[in-house]
Amino acid sequence: MKKKQRVSIKDISKELGISITTISFIINKKAKNRISDEVIKKVEDYIEKVGYEPNTSAQTLRTGKTKTIVFMAEDISDPFFSAVAKEMEEIAYKNGYKIIYCSTENNKDRAAELISLFQNRQVDAFIITPPENFEKEIQELITQKNEVIMLFDRRYTSTEHNYVILDNFNGAKMAVNKLISSGCKNIAYVGLKSDFSCMSERLEGYKDAIKDHQSQPISLLLPFKDVKTKAGRIQFEKFINKHTAVDGILFATNGLAINGLKGLKELHKNIPDELAVITFDDRDLFELHTPSISVLSQPVPAMATELIKGTLELLRAKNDKNEIFQKILPGNLITRDSCKLTIYDKK
Amino acid sequence: MKKKQRVSIKDISKELGISITTISFIINKKAKNRISDEVIKKVEDYIEKVGYEPNTSAQTLRTGKTKTIVFMAEDISDPFFSAVAKEMEEIAYKNGYKIIYCSTENNKDRAAELISLFQNRQVDAFIITPPENFEKEIQELITQKNEVIMLFDRRYTSTEHNYVILDNFNGAKMAVNKLISSGCKNIAYVGLKSDFSCMSERLEGYKDAIKDHQSQPISLLLPFKDVKTKAGRIQFEKFINKHTAVDGILFATNGLAINGLKGLKELHKNIPDELAVITFDDRDLFELHTPSISVLSQPVPAMATELIKGTLELLRAKNDKNEIFQKILPGNLITRDSCKLTIYDKK
DNA sequence: CTGAAAGCGCTTACAG
DNA sequence: CTGAAAGCGCTTACAG
Numbered sequence: 076m077k078k079k080q081r082v083s084i085k086d087i088s089k090e091l092g093i094s095i096t097t098i099s100f101i102i103n104k105k106a107k108n109r110i111s112d113e114v115i116k117k118v119e120d121y122i123e124k125v126g127y128e129p130n131t132s133a134q135t136l137r138t139g140k141t142k143t144i145v146f147m148a149e150d151i152s153d154p155f156f157s158a159v160a161k162e163m164e165e166i167a168y169k170n171g172y173k174i175i176y177c178s179t180e181n182n183k184d185r186a187a188e189l190i191s192l193f194q195n196r197q198v199d200a201f202i203i204t205p206p207e208n209f210e211k212e213i214q215e216l217i218t219q220k221n222e223v224i225m226l227f228d229r230r231y232t233s234t235e236h237n238y239v240i241l242d243n244f245n246g247a248k249m250a251v252n253k254l255i256s257s258g259c260k261n262i263a264y265v266g267l268k269s270d271f272s273c274m275s276e277r278l279e280g281y282k283d284a285i286k287d288h289q290s291q292p293i294s295l296l297l298p299f300k301d302v303k304t305k306a307g308r309i310q311f312e313k314f315i316n317k318h319t320a321v322d323g324i325l326f327a328t329n330g331l332a333i334n335g336l337k338g339l340k341e342l343h344k345n346i347p348d349e350l351a352v353i354t355f356d357d358r359d360l361f362e363l364h365t366p367s368i369s370v371l372s373q374p375v376p377a378m379a380t381e382l383i384k385g386t387l388e389l390l391r392a393k394n395d396k397n398e399i400f401q402k403i404l405p406g407n408l409i410t411r412d413s414c415k416l417t418i419y420d421k422k
Numbered sequence: 423m424k425k426k427q428r429v430s431i432k433d434i435s436k437e438l439g440i441s442i443t444t445i446s447f448i449i450n451k452k453a454k455n456r457i458s459d460e461v462i463k464k465v466e467d468y469i470e471k472v473g474y475e476p477n478t479s480a481q482t483l484r485t486g487k488t489k490t491i492v493f494m495a496e497d498i499s500d501p502f503f504s505a506v507a508k509e510m511e512e513i514a515y516k517n518g519y520k521i522i523y524c525s526t527e528n529n530k531d532r533a534a535e536l537i538s539l540f541q542n543r544q545v546d547a548f549i550i551t552p553p554e555n556f557e558k559e560i561q562e563l564i565t566q567k568n569e570v571i572m573l574f575d576r577r578y579t580s581t582e583h584n585y586v587i588l589d590n591f592n593g594a595k596m597a598v599n600k601l602i603s604s605g606c607k608n609i610a611y612v613g614l615k616s617d618f619s620c621m622s623e624r625l626e627g628y629k630d631a632i633k634d635h636q637s638q639p640i641s642l643l644l645p646f647k648d649v650k651t652k653a654g655r656i657q658f659e660k661f662i663n664k665h666t667a668v669d670g671i672l673f674a675t676n677g678l679a680i681n682g683l684k685g686l687k688e689l690h691k692n693i694p695d696e697l698a699v700i701t702f703d704d705r706d707l708f709e710l711h712t713p714s715i716s717v718l719s720q721p722v723p724a725m726a727t728e729l730i731k732g733t734l735e736l737l738r739a740k741n742d743k744n745e746i747f748q749k750i751l752p753g754n755l756i757t758r759d760s761c762k763l764t765i766y767d768k769k
Numbered sequence: 770c771t772g773a774a775a776g777c778g779c780t781t782a783c784a785g
Numbered sequence: 786c787t788g789a790a791a792g793c794g795c796t797t798a799c800a801g
Contacts, residue, residue: 083778094788099780111786128542132482133778136793141479150508157504161497161525168539173522177515178508192515195475336710360707363683430794441772446796458770480794483777 082125091121102129135197143173143198144386147189149206149228151178154358155329155373156204159227162379163202170387172199181206181299190216200386204228207270207299223389225400227382229271237389237400239381241373243273246406247280250325250353250371255288257414259323259351262289265311265335266327268296277327277355293318302330311338315350322350323414329356336364352413355406366412374404429472438468449476482544490520490545491733494536496553496575498525501705502676502720503551506574509726510549517734519546528553528646537563547733551575554617554646570736572747574729576618584736584747586728588720590620593753594627597672597700597718602635604761606670606698609636612658612682613674615643624674624702640665649677658685662697670761673701676708683711699760702753713759721751 084102088095093114100106101118121127135141144167148156160176167174175198179186183206190201190212200223205213210231217224217236226238254262264281267274282292295314301307311334315321326332332354344350346366354361357372385400392398431449435442440461447453448465468474482488491514495503507523514521522545526533530553537548537559547570552560557578564571564583573585601609611628614621629639642661648654658681662668673679679701691697693713701708704719732747739745 081778085778095779096781096788096790097786100787103780105781109786114786130483130778131543132479132488133793134780135479136477136483136777136795137779137781139793151511152501152504152508154499154501154504157499157501157507160504160523161499164498164524168524173543175520176507176523177511196478196520333706333710340710340712358707359680360705360710363680363687363707363711365687365712428794432794442795443772443774443797444770447771450796452797456770461770477794480777481796483779483793484795484797486777 081130082127083130087118087121087125087127091117093118139197141197141199142171143175144200144202144383145175145177145189145193145198147177147179147186147201147203149179149181149204151176153330155356155375158375159379159382162376163383166380166383170383172383172387179204179206183207183209183212187212194221198222199390200225202227202382202386210234210270223386225382225386225389227378229273231272235399237385239378239385239400239402239404240273241378242403242405243276244280244283246355246371247277247325247327248284249406249408250355250369251281251284253369253408253410253414254323254325254351254353255284257323257347257351260289261293261318261320262323262325263314263318263321264292264294264325264327265314265331266294266296267302267331268298274327281325293321297331302328303334308334308338308341311335312342315339315342315344324350324352326352326354329354329358329361332356332368333360336368346413347415351415357409362411364413368413369411370409371406372409373406377404428477429474430477434465434468434472434474438464440465486544488544488546489518490522491547491549491730492522492524492536492540492545494524494526494533494548494550496526496528496551498523500677502703502722505722506726506729509723510730513727513730517730519730519734526551526553530554530556530559534559541568545569546737547572549574549729549733557581557617570733572729572733572736574725576620578619582746584732586725586732586747586749586751587620588725589750589752590623591627591630593702593718594624594672594674595631596753596755597702597716598628598631600716600755600757600761601670601672601698601700602631604670604694604698607636608640608665608667609670609672610661610665610668611639611641611672611674612661612678613641613643614649614678615645621674628672640668644678649675650681655681655685655688658682659689662686662689662691669696670698671700673699676701676703676705679703679715680707683715693760694762698762704756709758711760715760716758717756718753719756720753724751 084095084098087098097110097114098118100110101115106115146160151157151160164174177189186206186209202225204227214234224237226236228240230238230240251262262285264278266278285292295311297307297310326335339346346352353369355371357370361368361370381402389398389400431442431445434445444457444461445465447457448462453462493507498504498507511521524536533553533556549572551574561581571584573583575587577585577587598609609632611625613625632639642658644654644657673682686693693699700716702718704717708715708717728749736745736747
């Protein structure tokens with residue numbers, strides 16, 4: 076935290092009597108077989124001594140690379156996304172990259188506006204959780220090839236693209252199997268009415284898990300705008316009152332679970348005796364809830380690592396080849412009191 | 423989301439047959455009394471038409487201004503800080519600024535490292551929640567005058583500096599008065615062992631509120647590292663077991679409250695009958711908790727607005743004068759079931 | 770009222 | 786193995 080005056084390549088050149096060309100090559104590790112070891116050593120030592128750091132703007136202006144990644148989350152203040160964001164940052168900084176965040180609020184106009192804003196500001200890569208009905212825009216973005224495009228949490232089946240997602244299908248299966256093994260006979264699925272791949276994959280996982288177990292799926296799909304609202308809660312309560320046989324629920328997102336738990340409280344349902352509950356995404360709220368809520372948690376650190384690792388890899392490979400980075404990570408089942416104990420649980 | 427090739431001032435100059443000097447003046451609104459209205463109109467129309475956006479790196483290289491603000495939070499994945507972050511972003515983008523986030527984890531070495539990192543990358547302003555024992559470093563940073571320094575959540579009494587904070591003293595008083603009016607006779611304070619101004623101000627507010635009410639303050643101050651740990655919970659439980667007369671608690675942070683609520687659950691304390699509870703900071707967890715928890719919530723949108731507004735103002739005023747921006751915002755008391763009802767509550 | 774030119778700090782093709 | 790020079794896209798002091 077010293078430094079008064081920034082030192083430039085020119086200063087080093089003057090000081091050491093070596094051309095700026097040579098110094099630049101050394102700084103950029105392009106000196107091998109070009110510059111003598113002696114000169115390399117001399118320059119590196121001096122750089123170390125004065126703590127030289129290249130001017131990013133000059134580099135950007137010259138190369139067109141900004142060393143900046145944009146993370147467009149659905150909502151950066153959502154605990155899941157902010158946890159991912161925090162982990163990513165750390166790794167990005169270590170690799171000399173900055174991250175800029177923004178929230179789409181699942182609004183496609185807003186997302187389009189943000190993308191165009193950041194394209195103007197020049198960024199190297201976008202990590203995006205696309206909003207509803209955004210496939211065309213994403214495709215166009217990928218086709219332009221101006222930036223590396225990495226999708227997160229959601230993918231499209233029609234296009235070949237980079238993504239990091241949860242294994243939603245098997246996650247849902249694990250969660251439902253937990254409900255089954257704890258004695259539930261009629262399991263309902265509460266999800267989002269959405270074209271998000273994660274939502275359809277979770278629903279499919281649910282259906283697959285119950286197919287030999289109960290006569291037919293029972294599901295409620297709420298529109299995105301109602302997830303946190305009273306209107307959504309009323310729809311959920313109606314659903315519960317209608318399907319009286321339901322004795323287990325899988326919530327597809329933590330938002331749905333929170334509103335659903337409020338609803339179950341209003342209906343005075345006893346968890347887990349009348350109704351067992353499990354949800355996607357862990358939050359400390361679920362641990363503290365009475366009773367504590369079982370979850371299928373997403374591996375946040377692993378996701379963040381893959382997201383950045385993949386993006387940096389693609390950034391390096393850019394133009395080299397049409398490399399594709401795809402990762403599907405398994406979730407973790409955390410059993411708590413909202414599922415009845417079974418003889419298999421030792422606790 | 424079109425655009426193939428970025429258009430530069432040079433392109434405009436060639437197209438319109440006007441010098442780049444003139445165009446630059448018009449873009450930067452320095453055209454008044456220098457350039458004819460006719461030319462201004464012509465250039466502005468063309469810029470509008472082709473959607474010209476200046477190259478930020480070139481501007482930065484030339485002016486030294488990066489249009490970047492760093493927000494160093496204690497933990498950017500904490501709901502309070504991530505909520506503030508999200509609000510700030512929106513306003514910053516509208517003003518042509520980017521925000522970069524990082525987390526100090528309340529670690530002073532890490533904070534110092536981050537500051538030096540971002541100084542090298544050149545940023546215009548720092549919005550900082552300083553970690554413990556960081557006053558000297560902050561003072562040095564302010565003295566350097568390389569960037570605008572805005573403190574958030576914590577301030578120092580010894581130095582004159584910019585800050586946006588909660589009215590902690592009166593917030594704590596309001597919270598304690600709520601406990602008093604709901605019938606508590608022995609109110610304890612659970613806080614942080616810390617040199618943060620917010621912590622001492624809250625403790626003072628508590629002391630001031632109870633001074634005519636109970637014989638002496640009863641407080642537990644935990645070290646930062648134990649806030650979320652089992653060790654901290656055990657200390658808390660011992661404290662509760664020791665002070666059997668305590669029938670009301672004010673928690674100084676949401677983290678302390680969460681761990682404390684876990685402890686009270688383990689001790690099978692009935693809230694609010696045996697023990698009423700109120701905490702600083704609202705989280706949806708507190709609303710969903712059984713019983714729901716009363717809080718002294720911080721005005722997140724107003725804080726974010728003041729933070730950015732103030733920072734931009736100082737950025738504009740830089741060098742002009744030694745302007746100082748200080749804002750103390752009032753908290754909101756939200757009464758829920760963790761305080762007993764009084765005849766004054768209509769519900 | 771308008772423009773030619775220097776220079777911010779880099780990178781890299783080219784020459785030697 | 787090393788260096789002189791052009792140029793990335795701006796801003797602004799200076800000249801007219």
